[in-house]
Amino acid sequence: xxxxxxxxxxxxxxxxxxxxxxAKDLKKHFPIRSGLFNRQSATVRAVDGVSFDVxxxxxxxxxxxxxxxxxxxxxxxxxxxxxxxxHIVFDGDGLGEDISLKELRRGVQxxxxxxxxxxxxRLTIVDSVAFGPKILGLGNPTGRARDLLGRVGxxxxxxxxxxxxxxxxxxxxxxxxxRALAMEPRLVILDEAVxxxxxxxxxxxxxxxNDLRREFGLTYVFISHDLNVVRYISDRVxxxxxxxxxxxxxxxxxxxxxxxxxTASLFAAMPSMDPDNxxxxxxxxxxxxxxxxxxxxxxxxxxxxxxxxxxxxxTPKLSVIGGDDTHQAACHMQEPGSGHSAAIKEAAE
Ligand code: SF4
Numbered sequence: 585x586x587x588x589x590x591x592x593x594x595x596x597x598x599x600x601x602x603x604x605x606x607a608k609d610l611k612k613h614f615p616i617r618s619g620l621f622n623r624q625s626a627t628v629r630a631v632d633g634v635s636f637d638v639x640x641x642x643x644x645x646x647x648x649x650x651x652x653x654x655x656x657x658x659x660x661x662x663x664x665x666x667x668x669x670x671h672i673v674f675d676g677d678g679l680g681e682d683i684s685l686k687e688l689r690r691g692v693q694x695x696x697x698x699x700x701x702x703x704x705x706r707l708t709i710v711d712s713v714a715f716g717p718k719i720l721g722l723g724n725p726t727g728r729a730r731d732l733l734g735r736v737g738x739x740x741x742x743x744x745x746x747x748x749x750x751x752x753x754x755x756x757x758x759x760x761x762x763r764a765l766a767m768e769p770r771l772v773i774l775d776e777a778v779x780x781x782x783x784x785x786x787x788x789x790x791x792x793x794n795d796l797r798r799e800f801g802l803t804y805v806f807i808s809h810d811l812n813v814v815r816y817i818s819d820r821v822x823x824x825x826x827x828x829x830x831x832x833x834x835x836x837x838x839x840x841x842x843x844x845x846x847t848a849s850l851f852a853a854m855p856s857m858d859p860d861n862x863x864x865x866x867x868x869x870x871x872x873x874x875x876x877x878x879x880x881x882x883x884x885x886x887x888x889x890x891x892x893x894x895x896x897x898x899t900p901k902l903s904v905i906g907g908d909d910t911h912q913a914a915c916h917m918q919e920p921g922s923g924h925s926a927a928i929k930e931a932a933e
Contacts, residue, residue: 597675597676598675598676598677600640602640602675602676603637603638603639603640603673604638604639604640604674604675604770604771604803605637605638605661605672605673605674605675605692605771605803606636606637606671606672606673607634607635607636607637607657607660607661607670607671607672608635608670608671608672608673609633609634609635609669609670609671610631610633610634610635610657610660610667610669610670610672611629611631611632611633611634611667611668611669611670612630612631612653612656612660612665612667612668613627613628613629613630613632613668614627614628614630615627615628616628616876626876626877627876628875628876629826629827629875629876629878630653630656630827630875631653631656631657631660631827632653632826632827632828632878633670633827633828634653634657634670634824634827634828634829635829636822636829636832638771638803638805639803640803641797641801641802641803642803642804642819642820643797643803643804643805643806643817643818643819643820644804644805644806644818644819644820644821644822645806645807645808645814645815645817645818645820645821645822645835646658646805646806646807646808646821646822646824647807647808647809647811647814647821647822647823647824647850648809648823648824648825648850649809649825649850649872650809651826651872651875652824652825652826652827652872653824653826653827653828653875654775654807654824655775655776655807657824658694658773658775658805658807659694660672661692661771661773661805662688662689662692662693662694662773663679663685663688663689663692664694672688674688674691674692674771675691675770690720690767690768690769691769691770691771692769692770692771692772692773693764693765693767693769693771693772693773694764694772694773694774694775695757695760695761695764695772695773695774695775695777696760696775696776696777697775697776697777697779697780698780699753699756699757699759699760699780700748700749700753700756702756702760702763703748703756703759703760703763704748705747705748705749706747707747708744708745708746708747709733709738709743709744709745709746709747709748709751709759710726710729710730710733710740710744710745711729712748712759712763713728713729713732713733713759713762713763713766714726714728714729714766715763716763716766716767717729717766717767720767722768725766728766729744729762729766730744732762732765732766733759733762735762735765735796735799736758736759736761736762736765736792736796737758737788737792738755738758738759738762743755743759752785753780753781753782753785754781754782754785754788754789757777757778757781757789758789758792760777761777761789761792761793761796765796765800769802770801770802770803771802771803771804771805772802772803772804772805773804773805773807774793774804774805774806774807775807776807776808776809777789777806778790778808778813779808779809779810786813790813790816790817793817794817804817806818811839811850811851811854812854814835815835815839818835819834819835820832820833820834820835820910821833821834821835821838821839823838823844823846823847823850825846825872825883825884826872826873826875826878826883826884827875827878827883828883828914829902829914830844830846830847830884830913830914830915831843831844831846831847831912831913831914832902832911832912833905833910833911833912833913834910834911837908837910837911838911839851843905843911843913843915843918844884844913844914844915844918845884845888845889845890845915845917846868846884846887846888847913849868849887850868852868853868868887869887870886870887872887873886879896880896880897881894881895881896881897881898881899881900882895882896882898882899882900882914882915882916890917892916892917894916895916898916900914900915900916901914902914903918903919905918
C-alpha cells in the first residue's frame, strides 16, 4: 500500500475506528459541448478535490448553496456517476481495488428529494420495496417489505397494495426510506430528502430517521440547504462552496463558532424567529461565480468582505481551528497571527 493510499493512515481496517467511508480528493468535471460538431467548449468543475470521512454510526450534514457540488458528491459516493479523479474507501476497502462498484452500491443507498419520481408508478408500494431484495435473491422479499413498511410507520394492511399516487408526500418518502433499508445498507445518503415535505411531516420523518439509525446501526450523509434541519440531525457538518470543502467540524462547534466567512454568511442569512432581530443588509451578496471559470485563489474572494491580496493569489488549505483538529476551515485569515478570526466571529453574530 502506498503512502498516499487513504487507507494507510488507518490501522483499524474494517474495525470500529475505521471510518465507514473515506472520500479522498474527489473530482468530477462535466464537459459542456456546443457547435456543429458538438465539440467540448468548456468544463463545469462540479466537485474539485473534495476530501472527508464519515465515521460509523454518525450523521454528516453537507450544506452549501445550489450548485456548490453537494449532490454531485453524493452521487459519486453511491457510484451513480464515475469519478474523474480520487479514491473512495468503504470500510477499509478501496473502490476498484478491493471492492467493485456493485459491492459498493449494495452497502450505500440513497433517498432523493422527489418522492414521487423515485417510485415506479405502476408498482404497488409493497412491490416497490420488495423489488431490490428480489433482484438480490434475498429470502422472502414480500414479507421483508411488509415488515419494513411497518417499521417506517405505514401499516402494511392499509398501504401495501396502494400505488404511489394514492399516498401523500410524507408517506411516499417513508416508502423510499423502506426501499433503501430493504437493501440492508450500512450508509444511507439523504439528498434533500425532507425538503419537499410540510414542516410537521418533515419533523416526523426526521425523528423516524433518528430512530432507524439507532435500530439498524446506520450511518447517514444528510444533504440539505436548511441549516436548522441539518443542525437537528447531524453530528458533524461539512460546508461546500463552488466544488470545494471550506469548513468541517462538529455540528455544535460550527453552529456556535463559524470559522470561514462563507459559513458565517450562510448562518447570518438564516431566518430569525425574533421580529426584533431583522437583517438590515443581505449577509451574502450576489450569486456564486460560474463554476466553469471559478475565481483564482480562494474561490470565495469575490464575495468576501475580509478578502485581501493573498486571497486571490493563493488557494487556502483546510487547517485546524483552535486546538481541536476536528474543526477545520480553508481561509487565509484564520491562519495564526492574521488577527481576523475575531472579526469573522463578530460578523456571524
Ligand atoms: Fe475571505 Fe480570504 Fe478567507 Fe477566502 S481566504 S474566505 S477571501 S478572507
